[in-house]
Amino acid sequence: xxxxxxxxxxxxxxxxxxARNWAFCFLIFFIVIFSFTGKGFxxxxxxxxxxxxxxIAIFMAAAETFVIITGGIDLSVGFVMGLSSVTAGKxxxxxxxxxxxxxxxxxxxxxxxxxxxxxxxxxxxxxMIARFKVPPFIATLGMWGITNGIALKICKGFPVASLPxxxxxxxxxxxxxxxxxxxxxxxxLPAGIxxxxxxxxxxxxxxxxILLFIVIFILRHILxxxxxxxxxxxxxxxxxxxxxxxINVQKHLIKIYxxxxxxxxxxxxxxxxxxxxxNFTTFGAMYELFAVAAVVIGGASLLGxxxxxxxxxxxxxLIAVLENGLLISGVEPFYRYIAVxxxxxxxxxxxxxxxxxx
Amino acid sequence: MQSLMTQKNKDLLLRIGKQWAVIFFVAxxxxxxxxxxxxxxxxxxxxxxxxxxxxxxMAVGELFVIITGGIDLSVGYVMGLSSIVSTKxIVAFAGSGLPELxxxxxxxxxxxxxxLIPGMINGLLISRLNVPPFIATFSMLGISHGxxxxxxxxxxxxxxxxxxxxxxxxxxLYFAQESGFSFFVRPEVAxxxxxxxxxxxVVVMTFILVAIFAFVLKxxxxxxxxxxxxxxxxxxxxxxINVKNHIMKIYxxxxxxxxxxxVIYMLKYVTGKADAGASLLLDSIAAVVIGGASLSGxxxxVWKAILGAVIIAVLETxxxxxxxxxxxxxxxxxxxLIFAVLIDQVFPETTYxxxx
Numbered sequence: 001x002x003x004x005x006x007x008x009x010x011x012x013x014x015x016x017x018x019a020r021n022w023a024f025c026f027l028i029f030f031i032v033i034f035s036f037t038g039k040g041f042x043x044x045x046x047x048x049x050x051x052x053x054x055x056i057a058i059f060m061a062a063a064e065t066f067v068i069i070t071g072g073i074d075l076s077v078g079f080v081m082g083l084s085s086v087t088a089g090k091x092x093x094x095x096x097x098x099x100x101x102x103x104x105x106x107x108x109x110x111x112x113x114x115x116x117x118x119x120x121x122x123x124x125x126x127x128m129i130a131r132f133k134v135p136p137f138i139a140t141l142g143m144w145g146i147t148n149g150i151a152l153k154i155c156k157g158f159p160v161a162s163l164p165x166x167x168x169x170x171x172x173x174x175x176x177x178x179x180x181x182x183x184x185x186x187x188x189l190p191a192g193i194x195x196x197x198x199x200x201x202x203x204x205x206x207x208x209x210i211l212l213f214i215v216i217f218i219l220r221h222i223l224x225x226x227x228x229x230x231x232x233x234x235x236x237x238x239x240x241x242x243x244x245x246x247i248n249v250q251k252h253l254i255k256i257y258x259x260x261x262x263x264x265x266x267x268x269x270x271x272x273x274x275x276x277x278x279n280f281t282t283f284g285a286m287y288e289l290f291a292v293a294a295v296v297i298g299g300a301s302l303l304g305x306x307x308x309x310x311x312x313x314x315x316x317x318l319i320a321v322l323e324n325g326l327l328i329s330g331v332e333p334f335y336r337y338i339a340v341x342x343x344x345x346x347x348x349x350x351x352x353x354x355x356x357x358x
Numbered sequence: 359m360q361s362l363m364t365q366k367n368k369d370l371l372l373r374i375g376k377q378w379a380v381i382f383f384v385a386x387x388x389x390x391x392x393x394x395x396x397x398x399x400x401x402x403x404x405x406x407x408x409x410x411x412x413x414x415x416m417a418v419g420e421l422f423v424i425i426t427g428g429i430d431l432s433v434g435y436v437m438g439l440s441s442i443v444s445t446k447x448i449v450a451f452a453g454s455g456l457p458e459l460x461x462x463x464x465x466x467x468x469x470x471x472x473x474l475i476p477g478m479i480n481g482l483l484i485s486r487l488n489v490p491p492f493i494a495t496f497s498m499l500g501i502s503h504g505x506x507x508x509x510x511x512x513x514x515x516x517x518x519x520x521x522x523x524x525x526x527x528x529x530x531l532y533f534a535q536e537s538g539f540s541f542f543v544r545p546e547v548a549x550x551x552x553x554x555x556x557x558x559x560v561v562v563m564t565f566i567l568v569a570i571f572a573f574v575l576k577x578x579x580x581x582x583x584x585x586x587x588x589x590x591x592x593x594x595x596x597x598x599i600n601v602k603n604h605i606m607k608i609y610x611x612x613x614x615x616x617x618x619x620x621v622i623y624m625l626k627y628v629t630g631k632a633d634a635g636a637s638l639l640l641d642s643i644a645a646v647v648i649g650g651a652s653l654s655g656x657x658x659x660v661w662k663a664i665l666g667a668v669i670i671a672v673l674e675t676x677x678x679x680x681x682x683x684x685x686x687x688x689x690x691x692x693x694x695l696i697f698a699v700l701i702d703q704v705f706p707e708t709t710y711x712x713x714x
Contacts, residue, residue, distance in 0.1 A: 128696060128700070132700055132703055134696065134699045134700065134703065135653050138643075139696060141640060141643060141644070141692075141695065142644075142696035144640060145689060145691045145692025146688070146693060148688045149689030149690075150689060152685035153685045153686070156683075283633065283636040284633050292492075292496070293493075296493060302492060332511065334507035334511075335504060335508075337500035338500060340497075340500050341498065341499075342501075344500075345483060345487075345497050348487070349489070352488055
C-alpha cells in the first residue's frame, strides 16, 4: 500500500508538488474553512493582523531553520529574544530619562546595542558546540537558563516601561492610510485627526511587513544563493564529508549559532517596538519549541541537511492561521496547543511515509 | 619513576574528574554553610528536600529516558496536568460523600493510572511510528498543556479537603519533650513547647518512589535492557530484547513519575496549576546531566541523578537564604550544566565506567 502510494506520487508531478508542500496546501485549506466558519476571518485587516503578530515567530523559525539544517538545535532563541528586548528597553529607558539625545538617536543606540549583545549567547554556544563538542541540546539549554537569568536580572522581574511613544508608532504603524475623499497619506495619519477617527481610515501594509520582507529576503538569499548557505546544507548532510571537502566546519557552526542568536535578538528589538515595553520571556511562552515545530512542519528534518526558509515561514503561518481562525470561529484558544501537537505528528508521519520528497 | 608519577597523577585526576559532582556538592555546602546564616540546620535540609521533590522525581524519569538515548520534554506539563486532574477528582469524590482520606487516595490512584496515558502515546509515536523523541514529546507537551487549560475553564483547581493539606505539609515523625515520638499526628502540647518535625511526608513518598526505581534500574532485567538499548540499539534488537515494547514502557515510566510529581505538588500547595512544572524542564535534564549521564544514551545512575537534583535544590534554597533573587539560580544552573558537559568531554572514560 505504502509502496503503491509512493509509486503513484513518484509518477505524478502535481501530486509530488502537493505532498512536498503539504503545509502550504493545509494553509490554503484552513483559510478556506475558516472563511466559512469565522465571521470576519476573510478580510485584509485580519490577514494583516495575523502576519503582524507572527513576525516574532517567523524570525524565531528563520533562526531555527539555519541551526536545524546543520543538524543542531537552538533552545535559547526564546530567552535570547527576552534578553535583547530587555536590554534595548533598559538602554532606551535610561537615555530617554536623561533626555540629552533626540528620540531617533536613542532608539537607534538601544537597538544596535541590543543586537550586538544578542550575538554573545550565540558565540558562546557556538564555541562550546564546535570546539568542545558539547551537544547542541545541552549547550543551548544551558544558555536558555543563563540568558533568562540575565534578562530577569536586568529588568528585576518587571517589564521595562516608560519608554518613548514613538516606539509603538513605528512598530505598529502602517505604510498607507487611506480614506475616501481625503486620499492617501504615507506613513502617518494626516495631522489633526482625533483618536476616534482612526477607524475611518483604511490602514494598509504595516511597517513591520517591510522589515519582515527585507529580513526574510536576505536570509533566503544567504541560504539559497551563497557559499555560506551551501556549506550549511553540506554540514547538515554529512559533517565528515564537509570537513574533507575543506569547509571550516567549526568556524561555520559558530557563525550559524551567532546568526541564530542575532535573528532572535532582532525579534527582541522588534518586540520592544511592537509593545512599547521591554519584555522578558516567560516560561510558558515556549518560543523555541514553537519555532522548532514550525520548521519541522515546513519539512525540515531534525537530523539535518533538509529545510527551506520559506517553508518554515509557511509553518509559522499555518500555526498562526489555525490559532486566529479557531479564535474567530469561537473555539477556545487553548485548543491551539493540541492542534500544534497534532500538526507536528502529522508532519513527521508524512516525512516518514515519503522520505525522498524533500 | 617519572612516568609512574605522572600515571599516578593521571589516575588521581581521573578519579577526581569522575566524582566532580560530589566534590562540587561538598563545596556548595561549605560555601552556603559559611555565607548563609542558619544553613546547617535540620530544618534547612528538610526544606531543601521538600522543595526538591518534583526535581528528584522528574530527574529519575528523565534519567530512564536519557539512558535509552531519548529525551522527554513533556514531563513539566504532564506534571501540571496531573496536579489539576488529581485536584478535580478529589474535589468531586469528596463532594459525592466519600470520606476525605478515601477521596484523596482514590483520586491519587486514578491520576497515577491516567498519568500513564501521555507516556503511552509518546512511546507509541516514538517506537512504532519512528517519530523523533524531541518532536513526539513536544507534541505531548502541547497536548497536555491544552488539556490542562481545558479542564480549568470551568473553574480553577482548588478547594481540596483539609486532609490534603495535612498530608502534604505534615511530617512523618514528631517529637516533643513531654509526649515523646508520635507518627503522622502532631502532638497536642502546651503553648510554647517546641515540637520537632522530622521527615516531611512528601519527602518520604518521594524517597520510596526513587528507591523503587533505583532498584528497577540497577537490579532487574528491565534495567539491564534499558542500558543495553541506550548502549547500542541494534545489538539490543539482535540479542532478542523487544526494544519497541521496552521504549514504550520507558516513556510510560517517565510520564508516571511526572504524574506523581504533580500529585505531590497538589498535596504540597493544595491546588492544581497548568504550568506547575513549566520551569522544571531545565532542572530535570540538568540534574541528569550533572549526574554524569550522556545524552547519547547508555550511561547514568539513579543516585547520581538524585545528587544532581539535590545540587540544584541546595542552590535554590541557599540563594534564597542569602536573599539573592531566584533569577541567579537560572544563570547558575545553566553554567553548571555546561560545566558538567565540559568535564564530561575532558574525562571521557569516566561516564563510561559509571555504567558498572
